[in-house]
Amino acid sequence: MSENSLSHVGKDGRAHMVDVGAKAFTARKARAEGRLFCAGETLAIVRDGRAPKGAVISTAEIAGIMAAKKTADLIPMCHPLSLSKVGLEIVMDETLPGFRLSAEVRTSGQTGVEMEALTAVSVAALTLYDMLKAVDKTMRIDGIEVVAKAGGKADYGY
Amino acid sequence: MSENSLSHVGKDGRAHMVDVGAKAFTARKARAEGRLFCAGETLAIVRDGRAPKGAVISTAEIAGIMAAKKTADLIPMCHPLSLSKVGLEIVMDETLPGFRLSAEVRTSGQTGVEMEALTAVSVAALTLYDMLKAVDKTMRIDGIEVVAKAGGKADYGY
Amino acid sequence: MSENSLSHVGKDGRAHMVDVGAKAFTARKARAEGRLFCAGETLAIVRDGRAPKGAVISTAEIAGIMAAKKTADLIPMCHPLSLSKVGLEIVMDETLPGFRLSAEVRTSGQTGVEMEALTAVSVAALTLYDMLKAVDKTMRIDGIEVVAKAGGKADYGY
């Protein structure tokens, strides 16, 4: 299992926060995406101005950015990192219908920032859900994944 | 827009934490589910004992339970609640292949606990991702939704 | 010193979180206000659309609402409370020139919510400062005070 070893699990099978002290500080970035599916009518309420689009979307974007900073507090084995940038964008897409979320996180550090980007997208999607749940009981969060990463060993997408 | 009004958005279009002071304290519960898709080989690593199943799954379950208690800290307009129960179960499913997550949260309060159940599932899925990302770059979090709620106005699923 | 006794300081002079266990649960609310003075040009940048007014003001409003929920984590002797409502409004005022902030918090509990309202205003003002500090080095936060409270022993303002 040499090349398959899980970084956060020791030889004794215990979870631990793996030692990254010998890894180089490099400029790292990661991009994650996700979707919130909702009823077409829900999207129309936001799009047609019956609901304040700004309040719904900007609350979710801010929540996602703040959540990126809490990643190491939420994910037990994540290393705390000093993030140098967090951006999050939410757009409405009638073809889903729903919302598309995309987050990019950057740091100069010893570990990657995939988890921070994924956490930003996840919490932003949860916040959209919270802002809209009074009018829609059928929403679903889907397709949360890392689409690009750079600065580590196995880069792709950028 | 009377019946479509978003609870967390005021008449002036500003986001606020809606007043629930006049609502009754009732026993409320909610159940949310989600999935983490991974490579079949990743699931085999956990299932066949090459990775310690306990460390991966129990770390994710504990992270999800702890996250449920942080919901009001993560979601801007969520009311803080004194949860009376949080349970979270993760099972492996070769047909995905991947992991199925299910959380149940209960409280006696003035608002529902859907967001707490969704947050527990989301953070548990993120933790699985973190524990397995050293061996799998193709994972995807999917299908996070509320499947049952009780104790409020619009109940279903139980 | 009987009528002057500080609630959070014991007879031995030590700080403690005073026992409110014998107090009644009543509907309580409080309103706090504050101001951020800035250069007239800064206000013009936001007002005239050269800076996105929504991003500046809505970020501060959301930060203030979230901070109200962290009050007991910030103020050592504050009791944790389950807030039933938090609202925060920020308006531009050319006569200052600057921004006027107003927060209202409600709960059903054994202690008042003045500190939560004051914390919401303070953190919202700090966030405005942070959003505008790239263009203005002369800002000043002023006049943070409780203007109304109800539900306790010494009510006023409502």
Add this chain to the structure above:
Amino acid sequence: MSENSLSHVGKDGRAHMVDVGAKAFTARKARAEGRLFCAGETLAIVRDGRAPKGAVISTAEIAGIMAAKKTADLIPMCHPLSLSKVGLEIVMDETLPGFRLSAEVRTSGQTGVEMEALTAVSVAALTLYDMLKAVDKTMRIDGIEVVAKAGGKADYGY
């Protein structure tokens, strides 16, 4: 708007945490000040020993220092920083009458520490308010501003 651009707002008008990855790590410091106005009698209670001065002031100083470390958790677009020093001093001033607060924060980092110093002063003032509100309903927090900063582009005061 080139020279007036707000660092935390993108070209699309969305709030984001600006990328500081290309900025140099320099030794930075900032000093912020503020005042809490109270009734003369309140100050006398603390000064004349009828209230334990230590408990009131030291609780506020400790709260302010701890709050400096929470700045990035409170202010949505603030970068997390590893602070190398936080000091906070509160003195009584009969001429106000009230309390004068002063905080100094230092770091070696890519962004300044004005927000950390302002947050320390703000939360210390809120804590004084909380410790004294049982005897004084007329207090007001005033004059919170940055009085000196060094290590960045636009330094002054030191």
Add this chain to the structure above:
Amino acid sequence: MSENSLSHVGKDGRAHMVDVGAKAFTARKARAEGRLFCAGETLAIVRDGRAPKGAVISTAEIAGIMAAKKTADLIPMCHPLSLSKVGLEIVMDETLPGFRLSAEVRTSGQTGVEMEALTAVSVAALTLYDMLKAVDKTMRIDGIEVVAKAGGKADYGY
């Protein structure tokens, strides 16, 4: 194993936050104690005024009180509670030599507050350690236990 069942572990062996929704809200309190052993010289430094006794002890008392409010954030299966009182007392004892710590926590709730009292003592002891570690490398935290509890099923000590 009926009478020995662990409340936070389910029949399936998974950790969960047990359901307390059916338990009565009763007035509950708990008292915990602990000790920090240090060199006699360390105690003398604090006692004889060469170090400011107030800064050392009051910082630890405040840290312990604040930690009691974080108990549910630290202990994975602890229920969040609205504490009605937290008190913490630290005294120097030359016979150890060292410090004796004692905390009392009260609430009206569905679960006991032993963990909150133990957490207050533990974090206060850690803070004493931090304040004194520059002069003493031989300190040891000892004897942290619950000495009295009331309001639940198995009371003692009061």
Add this chain to the structure above:
Amino acid sequence: MSENSLSHVGKDGRAHMVDVGAKAFTARKARAEGRLFCAGETLAIVRDGRAPKGAVISTAEIAGIMAAKKTADLIPMCHPLSLSKVGLEIVMDETLPGFRLSAEVRTSGQTGVEMEALTAVSVAALTLYDMLKAVDKTMRIDGIEVVAKAGGKADYGY
């Protein structure tokens, strides 16, 4: 008192977070240990399989690792640090009878990580207590101390 000076207390007797800005960034590590004494029968319940050993011990290990990351949030004058490794091991020892805990923390920073290692052990012990308190009212946390440190001025134990 030159050589006895407490780092976190200023000449004026106020607590502050000491300036470490001039100290070198070095690879630092620390190891702390502790014990939880319990009834022999409690240990037998876990050891003999009547209680799920994994759920009890792995919950405590994860709680301790997460707590190490919260050290600067709990201990007022602790500097925030970017930890590069946290490991925690809990073993049962019939000769106590009870549990032995050991934590190791590493960083590259300007201050040591003794407090992080001590906090990990303390919170893990508290979590064991919480998981077992339904079956044992006589537990006691004991012997929490630093057993080795390296990378600073006064190293020992490694």
